[in-house]
């Protein structure tokens with residue numbers, strides 16, 4: 001008789017990488033924690049070792065609430081000088097560790113916390129690995145009064161920017177701003193693209209993470225968790 005094993009679902013792959021990320025947490029750490037469904041698995045996996053860590057710096061209201069519900073202390077980023085590790089998901093990650101992030105609208109705080117950390121450990125299921133960034137609609141957090149001006153600048157580059165909505169209204173981020181999702185862009189040079197767009201008046205943060213790229217990716221695959229070092 002032959003037995004076949006069903007392939008792991010995307011959710012199961014997220015659980016695997018969330019659990020695998022715990023080994024990058026050192027006792028006594030304050031851990032940088034990202035946002036999203038994959039990070040939620042990591043937060044859940046932190047719970048059993050919560051007494052071994054000092055706490056976390058969180059990148060969103062949602063992650064803060066989840067951490068606190070598990071009894072993990074959440075520090076304000078201003079109270080902490082640096083972090084040894086920041087753990088977060090991605091919408092896309094390429095072969096150099098450059099990422100697109102912001103599908104969960106938390107990109108600005110994610111970049112701030114990532115910038116505090118010595119290492120960025122990206123946790124992602126295999127669907128997030130890409131040859132080149134640009135298929136996932138690029139999130140850009142913007143000051144509302146600048147949204148149309150910024151959308152026109154993306155149109156000049158060949159992109160189509162749409163205001164992200166929630167319940168029929170413009171989504172308001174944790175920072176009180178709006179999100180544009182830009183389709184049809186090719187991000188050939190992520191470092192230059194990030195620097196350029198971040199200079200546009202009214203852009204709070206562009207969701208290309210090239211200056212704050214991943215140091216390591218824990219990729220959930222059918223064969224298990226693959227560790228990619230950049």
Ligand SMILES: O=C(CO)[C@H](O)[C@H](O)COP(=O)(O)O
Pocket residue numbers: 034035036037038039088089090091100101102103104105106107110
């Ligand atoms: O950037 C993010 C949130 O702003 C997330 O890391 C990204 O959207 C991936 O989310 P998920 O783990 O739910 O697939």
